[in-house]
Amino acid sequence: MNNNQIVNALFDAVQNNNLDIAGADKKFYTKLVLHAAEIRDLYTQLYANHPEFSTNFTRLIEVLISSHQNRTAELKDRDYKKNENWFLSNEIAGMSLYVDRFSGNLSGLPARLDYLLDLGVNLLHLMPIFQSPEKESDGGYAVSDFQKVDKRFGSLNDLKKVRKTMHDKGMYLMLDIVLNHTSDKHEWVEKAKKGDPKYLDYYYCFDDRSLPDQYEQTMPEIFPESAPGNFTWVEECQKWVMTVFHRYQWDLNYSNPRVFVEMLDNVLFYANLGVDVLRIDAPAFLWKQIGTTSQNLPQAHTILQLLKQCVQVTAPGMALLGEAIVSPGAIMEYFGEGRYLAKECDFAYNATQMALQWDALATGQVSIMMAAQPILAKKPFGTSWITYTRCHDDIGLGYDDYMIREAGYDPFEHRRYLKEYFSGQFPGSVSSGALFSVNPKTQDARISGTLASLCGLEKAIIEKSENQIELAIQKIILMQANSFFLGGVPMLFYGDEAAYLNDYSFIDSPDRNYDNRWMHRPIIDWQKNELTSKTGTIENRVFAATKRLLEIRKKLPVVADLKNIRWIPRHNIHVAGFVRNGKEKALYCIFNYSHESAYLTWHTFRYNGFSPEKLYDHWRQEYFQVGTDADYLILGPYAFYLLEVTE
Structure with a gap:
């Protein structure tokens, strides 16, 4: 399809749909013309040899026009009020939740929004809510109707009311689409x-x-x-x-262009519901090819790039999140490469850093975490991470073997240790997790369990050990602090803010007992959550600390994801640190993953020729005078510092 054919296709579409390109539809038409060549090129890469190439390209353009015409004036206005990189802000913090397990249904959700706003959460990821069979839903990821809300959660009208309420309160909405x-x-x-x-x-x-x-x-x-x-x-x-x-x-067979156009229509349907971030489930699997793993193939990226171009035309205020839980190097590809650098997915999950935090917690050492940072630093400007310590899924250990070897460990034995530690099988482990999806051939496995139980709170409460309870809480806050200040949008998992423990009731459910991930997908007990406001309770201590971290984050523009992070060379095997640099600010974030006190030379803060004299710790609300290279900052067990340079 040459440029003349593009022009003809656009002209025909304009005529057939009565677009007012000199008036109400001018902005849309300008964007359509601006992106048309890229849309054509990407579409051609995928479907040049398909017999229905031209027919489905015309249908694609018509879907874009139809979506524009169905988009409300309110949402169009919201599109243009957002700046291009609105989602890089330090003022956005999210929570992922199951609607039925959090608030009963969509109608019950608005009454819980003030609880979330009080915590500091202003972006909500509602786990799958579209129609799926009750007993074979895969947690909602087996969708039987992409445009109908499942009756278990309410109706499409209920969803629209939730979205309107959220937007009125200054909140953002994130939903899933299952493209694979x-x-x-x-x-x-x-x-x-x-x-x-x-x-x-x-x-x-x-x-x-x-x-x-x-x-x-x-x-x-x-x-x-x-x-x-x-x-x-x-x-x-x-x-x-x-x-x-x-x-x-x-x-779905994406080698058929009709499938792409059908699913594009669903993507834009979600956009017109008012979705701010669309989470694309399992994008690594979109293209299948004999002789390959049928994961992370180039055509899968082309599909995502084509989707991004189409969304830019009709719903430029909606960001795309690619849920690619793959190796560190492969994750980078989902931000786009070459001419499409930063033009594929706006977000990806920083699954590598998430897993490496758990690695550091289990070993008390940060060597493997540090080995991964050169790859993670390649994320292009204008894109962002979803950073998190837990999510609805299991914890995989998919970071590269060479990172483990650089730390002096054997990869197979090291992963075995981690599995035994977090499943509570290793002698002395305080963790209460479980292994998920064990592969009997390779012994690969992932880890299930809530943040609190994996950090040792469950065992500490059972053993009535105040000391261990204190350490478990400190671990929880350490993990969240690293996630919040690293760069990207922090995404809490519901229940973690109130220190929920593993829920073993899934064992008695025939449609869930085969999947132990349900142990960290609790049904919220709002009487328990009321304890978050009762001083001295475990719930209150975790909630209050989480809230304070988010408050600090929102006060510091230097934490916005502007590709301004530098990891500090390791001066202590137990301590990881990075500095966030802004126009006039610098923030040192230092984390001790050891159960013992750690000593960090003040020379650490003179890295790269920079030599601060005075630091303010936002967490402790106290000042520190930078000592000589022979002196040390002493970090208690699982302690962290958020040190802003003041002089």
């Missing part, structure tokens, strides 16, 4: 099961095992315990269907 697959109860699947060739081509469907077996040779298993293999025999249509995650989740 649908539920086997989706309308498209139902039609495919009846043999409709149009919808069979929406998925990977095969008459026999010849091609599936070729895929299987190089595709890893995602859930080897509960869902071995990547294909399922479907009796209704007599086909082998690709089901990478679970047998009831059919993988």
Whole structure:
């Protein structure tokens, strides 16, 4: 498709949809023309040889126009009031939650917003709320209707009311979209099961095992315990269907341009609900190819880049988050590369730093964490991290082996230690977690458990040890402090602010007992949460400390994610530190991951020729005079400092 064809396609679309390009639709049309060549190029990379190339390109443009026409004046105004990098602000802090387990339903959520605002949270990630089968929902990630809220949570109208209330209170909304697959109860699947060739081509469907077996040779298993293999025999249509995650989740076939256009329509439907951040689930899996792992392929990035260009045209105020929990180097690719640098996903999860914090907590050493920072520093300006200590998912240990070797450990033995430590099997471990998705072939496994239980609070309470309770609380706050000040939008997981322990009731639930991640997905007991305001309770101590950290963060513009972080060379094996530099400010963030006091030479603060004389610790609200190189700053067990240069 050449430039003349683009012009003709746009002209036809304008005529057919009665766009007022000199008036009400001028801004939209300008953006459409500005991005049209990039949209054409990316679309061509994916679909140049497809017989329906031109037809679906026209449909793509029509979807963009339709989305613009359906976007309310309120949301268009919000788009243009946001600056391009609004999401880099130090004033945004998030929480991820399950609506039904947090507030019962969407109607009950507005009454809980002031609790969150009091904590300092102004961005809410509502875990999947769109229609999915009750017993085969994968926590809502098996969607049977992308545009209908599941009745368990309420209605689409309820969601719109929540969004309006949140925006009126100065809050931001984040929702998920599952691009990789649908539920086997989706309308498209139902039609495919009846043999409709149009919808069979929406998925990977095969008459026999010849091609599936070729895929299987190089595709890893995602859930080897509960869902071995990547294909399922479907009796209704007599086909082998690709089901990478679970047998009831059919993988969408993005080599078909009609699938892309259909899912783009869903993306823009969410944009028009007023979503500020759209979390794209499992983007690493979007493109499948025999002879590869079918993860992180170049075409998956092209799909995301095309989505970003389309969103920029119709909903420029909506940021995209790619949920790619992959190796450190691979995560970087989701921000875009080459001509698309910082033009793919606006956000990615800093899963590497999250896992390395847990590594440091278990070992008391920060060598592996430091080894990862040169890669993580490559994140391009204009993009940001979601930083976190816990989320709804398990904790993976997917950082690179060479990082472990640099610290002097054997990678296999080191990961075994971490698994044993956090599952409470290692002698002396205070952690109460569990192993998730153990692969019997490789012994790979991930870790489940709440922040508080993994930090030792559960065992400390059982043993009635005040000293251990104190240490566990200090660990919780240490972990959150690192996450909050590192750079990016901090994302708490609901319940962590009130020190929730593991919930073992999932064991008695037939549709959940196979998945121990439900132990860290609690049902909120609001009587317990009332204890967050009762001085001296564990809930209050954790809540108040979390609130103070967020208050400090919002007062310091230097913490905005402006690519202004420098890690300080390690002067103590137990202590990690970095400095955030602003126009007139510098903030040293220092963390001791040891259960013993650590001594840090004041020479640390003279790194790179900079020589401060006086520092103010925002956490302790006291000043420190910088000593000589022979003197030390003494950090207590699991202590941290947030030291601003004042002289």
